[in-house]
Amino acid sequence: MNDLTQPGMPRTAVDPMLPLTLAGVGFAHRGQHLLHDIDLRLGAGRTLIMGPNGAGKSLLMRLCHGLLTPTSGTIRWNGRVPNPPLALRQAMVFQRPVLLKRSALANLTYVLAIRGCPRRQRKARAQAALERFGLAQLAQRPAPVLSGGEQQRLALARAWLLAPDVLFLDEPTSALDPAAIRAVEEAVDHFHHSGTKIVMTTHDLNQARRLADDVVFLNAGRLLEHSPAERFFAAPESSEAAAFVRGELPW
Amino acid sequence: MPIADNAFATALTLIVTLDPTLLNIVRLSLQVSLSAVLIAALIGLPLGASLALWAFPGRGAVVVVLNAFMGLPPVVAGLMVYLMLSRAGPLGELGLLFTPTAMVIAQVVLVLPIVAALSRQHIEALLGEYREQLASFGLGRARMMPTLLWDARVALTTVVLAGFGRASAEVGAVLIVGGNIDGVTRVMTTAIALETNRGNLALALGLGLVLLLLVACVNAAAHLLGERARRQMG
Numbered sequence: 001m002n003d004l005t006q007p008g009m010p011r012t013a014v015d016p017m018l019p020l021t022l023a024g025v026g027f028a029h030r031g032q033h034l035l036h037d038i039d040l041r042l043g044a045g046r047t048l049i050m051g052p053n054g055a056g057k058s059l060l061m062r063l064c065h066g067l068l069t070p071t072s073g074t075i076r077w078n079g080r081v082p083n084p085p086l087a088l089r090q091a092m093v094f095q096r097p098v099l100l101k102r103s104a105l106a107n108l109t110y111v112l113a114i115r116g117c118p119r120r121q122r123k124a125r126a127q128a129a130l131e132r133f134g135l136a137q138l139a140q141r142p143a144p145v146l147s148g149g150e151q152q153r154l155a156l157a158r159a160w161l162l163a164p165d166v167l168f169l170d171e172p173t174s175a176l177d178p179a180a181i182r183a184v185e186e187a188v189d190h191f192h193h194s195g196t197k198i199v200m201t202t203h204d205l206n207q208a209r210r211l212a213d214d215v216v217f218l219n220a221g222r223l224l225e226h227s228p229a230e231r232f233f234a235a236p237e238s239s240e241a242a243a244f245v246r247g248e249l250p251w
Numbered sequence: 252m253p254i255a256d257n258a259f260a261t262a263l264t265l266i267v268t269l270d271p272t273l274l275n276i277v278r279l280s281l282q283v284s285l286s287a288v289l290i291a292a293l294i295g296l297p298l299g300a301s302l303a304l305w306a307f308p309g310r311g312a313v314v315v316v317l318n319a320f321m322g323l324p325p326v327v328a329g330l331m332v333y334l335m336l337s338r339a340g341p342l343g344e345l346g347l348l349f350t351p352t353a354m355v356i357a358q359v360v361l362v363l364p365i366v367a368a369l370s371r372q373h374i375e376a377l378l379g380e381y382r383e384q385l386a387s388f389g390l391g392r393a394r395m396m397p398t399l400l401w402d403a404r405v406a407l408t409t410v411v412l413a414g415f416g417r418a419s420a421e422v423g424a425v426l427i428v429g430g431n432i433d434g435v436t437r438v439m440t441t442a443i444a445l446e447t448n449r450g451n452l453a454l455a456l457g458l459g460l461v462l463l464l465l466v467a468c469v470n471a472a473a474h475l476l477g478e479r480a481r482r483q484m485g
Contacts, residue, residue, distance in 0.1 A: 062383075065387065067383055067386055067387060084389060087389050088389045090387075091387065092383075092384075092387040094383065094384065098380060098381060098383065098384035100381075100398070100402055101402045102402070103483070110398075111388060114388055114389075114390065114394070142482075142483060162388075
């Protein structure tokens with residue numbers, strides 16, 4: 001990632017962000033408790049958040065990323081309260097990628113501009129990112145007309161330019177065909193190998209087996225399990241997780 | 252209809268020969284309405300975007316008032332500005348009544364609510380789509396505004412053109428604050444009303460044709476711009 005790292009941007013090596021620690025984190029909306037007492041400690045590697053629909057996976061991710069504020073409990077990045085400089089070292093890719101109504105290239109130069117990259121460097125960096133994610137020939141195409149897989153790769157290319165220490169991915173492959181899923185997984189691998197912490201939600205058990213270093217399992221707003229991936233799939237601790245791994249979603 | 256036919260032919264002659272009286276009226280009309288729309292856009296677009304972006308006590312009331320003022324009758328707007336600018340009014344000392352500046356002010360009062368209210372709706376819809384992603388980039392509300400205004404530019408161009416349509420077509424406000432003074436504050440709509448009353452159908456019809464042509468040109472330009480932008484943006 002060093003070739004695209006922005007000058008002056010703090011990096012994990014000199015100023016570690018991890019571990020991410022949640023203590024007693026809860027979230028309620030309009031009197032409804034959606035997450036209860038989450039205690040969690042995330043270190044480096046690829047964390048997959050799993051659980052049935054409505055378990056609170058996306059919500060947990062939004063709380064970690066700072067898009068929502070917990071109604072109880074605390075979140076700490078290496079002991080520090082979330083703050084704007086720490087938020088700038090994170091990126092998030094959504095289930096339905098939110099792309100600006102501009103060309104693919106302009107979507108990338110936009111993030112470079114808002115992060116203060118000098119104008120003369122933007123185009124070259126954006127084109128390098130498009131090439132890295134196999135989108136070079138689509139540079140001038142309007143982002144909204146790209147296919148689902150292309151849009152998701154563009155969202156990943158955009159996140160790449162942000163050179164995040166932590167990347168959140170909210171079910172990034174849920175609506176994609178197998179080829180597009182493979183491309184997204186390769187992109188996630190790029191991030192992982194460049195030292196970016198991955199936190200990702202998925203419903204896809206096979207994908208979780210391929211990608212996960214550790215698994216966080218949620219059900220009905222409660223954290224039931226956080227364990228290394230091998231142990232989670234071989235011998236899940238909770239009956240709900242065991243049913244989930246067998247493909248029998250608990251309700 | 253020999254009178255109408257004759258008037259129509261004379262009207263066309265006035266246009267084709269670039270009659271100085273007609274040209275002066277058209278020039279002043281464009282000057283007043285374009286100035287009013289420019290000022291209304293400069294205030295109304297950020298105002299609409301701010302209303303979409305920030306929540307504050309009384310925001311709902313502001314939105315309702317703006318929406319209601321979209322239908323403000325031009326004569327009422329004219330009367331309000333007249334009372335402000337008349338000798339006894341709070342701004343009477345400026346001596347602006349019966350000047351093109353007064354007409355610009357009256358038209359700004361008419362156009363501003365349209366631009367602000369409609370841009371708020373468009374920006375709010377786009378914000379619903381963009382909010383999480385822009386927040387994820389670390390942008391605060393103030394820094395989201397230029398992005399939203401730029402990405403909603405096609406819809407906002409239509410909004411500004413709707414404002415221009417309102418400004419160029421109204422009679423009541425400019426008549427009250429401008430006074431329809433020949434060569435000074437006479438614009439197309441007030442001239443059409445006056446010349447029709449005086450039976451000078453040729454000039455009235457000529458001005459009417461120019462006004463129609465102008466509106467058609469503006470709409471064609473908006474359509475072409477919109478199509479181009481849609482092709483670029485998908």
